[in-house]
Amino acid sequence: MSDHMPSQDSETLDTLRQRIDRLDQDILNLISERARCAQDVANVKLAENPDAIFYRPEREAGVLRRIMELNQGPLSNEEMARLFREIMSSCLALEQPVRVAYLGPEGTFTEQAALKHFGGSAVHVSTNAIDEVFREVEAGATHYGVVPVENSTEGIVSHTLDSFMAASPSLKINGEVVLRIHQHLLVSERTRRDQISRIYSHSQSLAQCRKWLDAHYPHAERIAVSSNAEAARLVKSEWHSAAIAGDMAAKRYGLERVAEKIEDQPDNSTRFLIIGTHDVPPSGDDKTSIVAAMRNKPGVLHDLLEPFQRHGIDMTRLESRPSRNGAWSYVFFIDFKGHQNDEKVRAALDEAQACAAELKVLGSYPVGVL
Numbered sequence: 363m364s365d366h367m368p369s370q371d372s373e374t375l376d377t378l379r380q381r382i383d384r385l386d387q388d389i390l391n392l393i394s395e396r397a398r399c400a401q402d403v404a405n406v407k408l409a410e411n412p413d414a415i416f417y418r419p420e421r422e423a424g425v426l427r428r429i430m431e432l433n434q435g436p437l438s439n440e441e442m443a444r445l446f447r448e449i450m451s452s453c454l455a456l457e458q459p460v461r462v463a464y465l466g467p468e469g470t471f472t473e474q475a476a477l478k479h480f481g482g483s484a485v486h487v488s489t490n491a492i493d494e495v496f497r498e499v500e501a502g503a504t505h506y507g508v509v510p511v512e513n514s515t516e517g518i519v520s521h522t523l524d525s526f527m528a529a530s531p532s533l534k535i536n537g538e539v540v541l542r543i544h545q546h547l548l549v550s551e552r553t554r555r556d557q558i559s560r561i562y563s564h565s566q567s568l569a570q571c572r573k574w575l576d577a578h579y580p581h582a583e584r585i586a587v588s589s590n591a592e593a594a595r596l597v598k599s600e601w602h603s604a605a606i607a608g609d610m611a612a613k614r615y616g617l618e619r620v621a622e623k624i625e626d627q628p629d630n631s632t633r634f635l636i637i638g639t640h641d642v643p644p645s646g647d648d649k650t651s652i653v654a655a656m657r658n659k660p661g662v663l664h665d666l667l668e669p670f671q672r673h674g675i676d677m678t679r680l681e682s683r684p685s686r687n688g689a690w691s692y693v694f695f696i697d698f699k700g701h702q703n704d705e706k707v708r709a710a711l712d713e714a715q716a717c718a719a720e721l722k723v724l725g726s727y728p729v730g731v732l
Contacts, residue, residue, distance in 0.1 A: 397453050404457035416458040417505065419537045419636070420645035422450060423728035427647070430731075443732055451481020460484045463498040463507040465491070469591035469611035475539045475634040476508040478732055490588070492521045493528075499637050500530050507637045508539070515627045516566045518681050522635070523695055526653060526724060527683065535651050535725030537636035539732070545571050545625045548605045548617035550598050555620065560585055562593035563606035571606055574624040591615075636727070645728040648701040649678065652711070655685055655693045655720040662717070663694070669713035670698060673706045701726040 407414035429446050430439040437445075454460060462480050465472040466488025476486055487504050489495050495507040510519045526533075545567055549555060561568075561579060565586040568575070575584065582604075587593050590607035594615040597605040604620065605611070612619060635651075656662040670677055676699040685691035700707040702723050715721045 393449060396449065397456055400453035400456050407457075415640060417454060417460050419642050419728055423537075423645045423647075423731050425450065426731040440732065447478075447732065448481045448483075451483040454481075455483040460506065461487060461504040463487045463489050463495045463504040465489060465495060465509060465589065467589060467591045467595070469594060469607070469614035470589045471541060471543060471608055471610075471632060472508055472510055472634060473591075474608065474610045475510075475541045475632075478541060479508065479537065479539045479634075479636060480506070492519075493525045496525045496529050496533065496637065499639065500533055502639075505638065506536065508634050509637065511633050511635045512679070513543070513566055513570070513630070513632045515570050515625070515630050519566075520683070523681065523683050526695070527686070527693060531722065532639050533637055534639065534641055535635050535727050536638040536640070536642050537727045538649065538730040539634040539636070540730050541632050541634065543570070543625065543630045543632050544608060544623050545606050545630075546608065546612060546619045547621040547624055548594060548597060548607055548612050549620050550600075550615075550617055552599075552601045553597065553604065554601050557602050558582055558604045560600075560603045561606060562587050562596050562603060564588070564590050564593070567593075567606045570625045570627070570630055573626045574621075578621070633730075642725065642727050644701040644703055644726070647729045648699070648726050649697055649729055650700055650702050650707060650726040651695070651697050651724040652714075653693055653695050653722050653724060654714065654718045655691070656717075657719045658691050665717040666694065666714055667696075669710040670696075673710040675700055675707060675710055699729075 404416065407416065426443045426446060430443050433439050433442045460480060462476050462484050464470070464476040464486060468488055473486060473488070476484070487498065489498060492509050495509050498504045499507040509522045509525070511522045512518050549558075558579065560583040561575065562585050567590055568584050568586060575582070587596065590605070591611045591614065593605035594607045594611040594617055597603050597617060598615055605617065606624070611617070654666055656666060667677070677696060678699060679695070679697035681695040682692045683695070685693050702708065702711065703726070711721070711723065
């Protein structure tokens with residue numbers, strides 16, 4: 363065969379590439395059409411209500427669930443949903459750019475959770491503390507906020523629950539994000555790896571990697587800082603330190619991984635909550651979160667929980683915190699499946715309300731899709 367004669371394989375490859383080019387053009391046209399439709403939606407909403415809400419958590423959750431149900435591969439359901447998440451984020455930005463506050467600085471797991479939930483086209487605003495996220499949302503400086511609430515290894519994030527106790531009734535939980543947490547040991551180009559004497563990280567990350575640190579750096583000082591991203595920033599200016607942080611912090615601060623996935627529990631994950639200022643309609647697969655302050659008497663927890671058991675409501679989380687209103691009094695944070703508009707949920711809440719000193723629904727929201 364002549365050297366200039368194309369082989370059957372190369373002809374097939376050229377054909378496939380041409381097919382991909384045509385498909386890319388089709389995809390481009392369809393995304394553009396979807397974007398124009400999003401602009402039309404915005405115009406209709408504004409014509410009906412100048413204060414219209416553009417981001418609808420229940421609508422977006424329903425779209426992503428439908429995409430995952432229709433997906434036939436070879437991409438996984440989660441990967442396909444991530445692609446559509448970014449398309450939806452870009453289209454939403456044409457309607458109204460969404461401003462989202464998160465616990466900073468840049469490079470934290472909370473920023474990663476915000477990106478996972480709202481996509482890259484949202485405007486992400488870094489804050490210095492969890493209660494500052496609440497203040498930004500309550501003041502209207504941002505539309506939404508993202509705060510950590512619990513880790514599968516270390517448990518509840520007490521600052522978040524305390525902030526809910528002090529929050530205005532206008533603040534509502536609008537969604538949740540579960541993020542798989544991978545911790546890495548990071549160094550800078552200045553670090554003398556054989557002389558690491560201190561390791562920076564957030565207190566929870568240090569706790570999540572306790573066994574690994576005991577085995578590999580038993581004599582290094584462990585210094586808790588405000589965030590993993592702050593730990594990564596500090597390492598840039600020191601020759602004898604390392605940081606424990608995730609992929610985003612490593613990329614943001616140009617650090618190198620000495621060891622990867624050093625968390626003690628392989629299924630380590632953190633749940634984050636989305637806070638906003640409006641109620642979310644039912645999506646078909648929802649959770650509700652409440653906080654209840656109980657009178658100081660025997661059997662109060664049984665009295666609070668019994669209506670939920672009797673109405674067949676599946677409880678997913680129960681946490682207690684000391685009340686600020688008196689010694690030996692507690693408030694209970696409860697998550698359960700269902701929406702507050704559901705008939706049986708409404709009945710259980712009414713009965714629980716009767717036995718509580720105070721009961722507040724923090725929000726009903728779609729179960730996390732991604």
